[in-house]
Amino acid sequence: MAASEAASVSVPRHVAIIMDGNGRWAAARGRPRAFGHRAGVEAVRRTVRAAGELGITHLTLFGFSTENWRRPAEEIDALFDLLRRFVDADLDRLESEGVRVRIIGRRDNLSPDLRAIVERAEARTASNEDFTLTIAFNYGSRDEIVRAARALAERVRQGEIAPEDIDAERFACHLDTVGLPDPDLVIRTSGERRTSNFLLWQSAYAEFVFLDVFWPDFSREHLEGALAEFAGRERRYGGVKLHGTA
Template sequence: MAAHTQAPEPLPRHVAIVMDGNGRWAAKRGRPRAFGHRAGVEAVRRAVRAAGELGLTHLTLFGFSTENWRRPAEEIDALFDLLRRFVQADLDKLDAEGVRVRILGRRDNLNDDIQQIVENAEAQTRHNDRFHLAIAFNYGSRDELVRAARKMAAAAAAGELDPANLDEAGFGRFLDTADLPDVDLVIRTSGEQRTSNFLLWQAAYAEYVFIETLWPDFDKSILADCLAQYASRDRRFGAVKLNDPV
């Protein structure tokens, strides 16, 4: 891809990234997977900074999936420790820069200290609106949809919701991403080309860009190139334009 120094128009309002390739990046250097995850955190910092510099307002990063519990215990522990360190080291700075932090995903099976970290991060930055950063952690889209359906059923049983009047916007209010715009662009690193149970509802009409870059090597120029690909596409949302051939 050609290098871009600034983001072309039109910009997506909401970009989501599947951060893939930390383990392979570490393996290429003869290091353990945890080494790659630490490098991946630095890439997160670069991505958040670059997104703001390029004019984006909403960024969602896929950090830990509901399926990742199948990984070795030591790797899971390392990932949770990185979350603790990231919040401790970066939260005050993000808050000062007007970044609102949201954590998407299931919480009831997380350790108490992680739940507290998540709640504190959201509470501290709730007043910010310059830039919206969502971290999908212990997240799976099917799990999110099931949890949303349960909440919706409970509201109906309590007489707070008439199912006959439910529409897509109403259902969306039960999702983890309530009040966030739909995803316009999904980027996946490391050459893999699948959705991996990520934001299936929210990305229903998103454009996808798959790149070979391993996540720890992700930077502003690569993000700008992905935005250029997005800007070059003709988004139709199921419609047909007047000049299109029949």
């Protein structure tokens, strides 16, 4: 997926999006929540295409959280079915366009067919380097951090490393996102102003943009607006800007 020649140097390398508002979008139209999720998949397709054209190289989308298991069974089944359909319908195109697909989140409690779909999408696109699409599915950041801590604790117990060997870099290597750059920009749709257990470790220095648009209506123009807001911000990573310096 080639980046636009007009892409600005201020375009973030990695954008993460909390896709929120499918259910409310559907309810406003008198339709079931599953209808909103189907419309949300079309917004995913638009956003993946626009992100690549705008010069973004990594896009992470929050598709299904570990807390979403509390939703009605029929809605969960519909969400899982959409993942199946998305992979079946889009994998050939994504592969041919140089998109690498990664799925982060727990897999131990997914059905065998869903695990097979996830593994197939990752295996077929593993060698692509133009653009990385990461889908957070059955993902929760606290769960991810706990799993990383357990993995490190087991390595200490086995005598592979000492406790003092554990630092931020080694910890990050045990997260689901190992190998991915931290997000520069996190966008949330639907007007909500919270992170909802999404990339808590990785977004420590990310910029946040909250948009009053439901995810099914999210467009290239909304993405461009978020990028323009990002470009106008000053990122200091905990430092200060001295007077008279660039």
